[in-house]
Ligand SMILES: NC(=O)C1=CN([C@@H]2O[C@H](COP(=O)(O)OP(=O)(O)OC[C@H]3O[C@@H](n4cnc5c(N)ncnc54)[C@H](OP(=O)(O)O)[C@@H]3O)[C@@H](O)[C@H]2O)C=CC1
């Protein structure tokens with residue numbers, strides 16, 4: 286549902302925003318004909334003068350040609366390798382399934398391209414380390430596409446937490462759920478060999494928890510998976526409790542709730558769609574950030590004063606402590622992320638970034654959750670079983 290609204294948002298409302306491109310615009314190739322391509326890069330690139338999409342590759346030429354026609358992309362390739370051989374491409378957007386991210390990120394960087402890699406970065410922490418080792422060896426930019434973290438609203442909430450005016454963080458609770466039967470059984474999210482599963486797909490909850498707590502170390506206290514009926518190696522839901530040590534040595538208890546197939550209410554009543562949220566309990570207040578994943582579609586921040594019980598509500602669609610006057614109210618999380626990615630590829634300091642060590646630590650927590658749950662950490666294309 287969130288993705289559907291996203292398509293309408295970027296595709297219909299802002300199709301008129303196509304502008305001219307700078308002569309040295311970064312030339313991006315899309316690696317796979319994934320559902321997410323349009324929302325994550327095609328539409329937001331339209332309003333970026335320093336970025337143009339020049340190619341799309343698929344394992345089937347006809348799919349690449351269809352995508353090229355639909356999105357007005359000049360070149361279509363019938364294999365990923367062919368696109369990587371194209372010297373007129375500077376960067377690659379990797380939207381293959383999770384278990385193939387590391388393989389294609391590494392191949393792309395070895396071919397001289399910068400990489401924007403879909404979330405979750407890869408299948409496990411060893412793959413994450415391999416990706417950034419190759420980034421260092423090749424001097425290429427590698428970014429995990431944690432778009433949510435580039436939006437000004439995330440920086441506003443973080444600034445409140447970090448300001449100290451509400452005291453220390455005591456507890457957090459993050460959730461992301463997808464109502465029952467929304468994901469068809471053929472979806473990549475149900476495929477063990479492609480590193481599917483709730484914790485992998487809904488990795489946003491762990492990311493937001495780590496970001497807002499300034500996590501330096503996370504220990505998984507408990508992790509309970511609800512195995513997928515058709516393949517019990519996959520988690521259709523995961524509940525985890527983390528003990529987080531922040532940058533000041535404080536210990537925070539963090540609850541994570543992910544569900545890719547949220548059961549009906551009282552078995553038969555379908556749930557209303559609920560967008561991802563995080564509740565941050567501090568000494569003096571509780572901050573609730575609703576829809577931290579795609580705040581550009583709809584969001585609010587509710588701050589409840591613990592002493593008085595009163596709640597104030599805020600909305601943040603642009604500005605914020607990092608972007609200041611850069612950006613528009615209609616810029617999506619993806620658009621902000623592309624702004625930063627292009628800046629970094631051009632050798633400029635981006636306004637916000639997800640550093641290599643952060644993506645590695647994120648994958649370590651994911652591994653630890655899977656290990657604690659008894660399902661075992663995921664395997665990918667670079668680090669096999
Ligand atoms: N940032 C965001 O908001 C979102 C991010 N994502 C992430 O993007 C990635 C893609 O997700 P989504 O768009 O749902 O994926 P899709 O299933 O729509 O697309 C994945 C694409 O990968 C290619 N592919 C290569 N090998 C395989 C394989 N063995 N099996 C299936 N597909 C394969 C296919 O392209 P082809 O046939 O052309 O080669 C396929 O179209 C995931 O990592 C996901 O976590 C997903 C949704 C939202």
Ligand SMILES: O=C1OC[C@@H](O)[C@H](O)[C@H]1O
Nearest residue numbers: 286287288404463486487
């Ligand atoms: O990244 C994502 O964002 C939207 C979700 O619905 C989807 O499952 C996930 O891959």
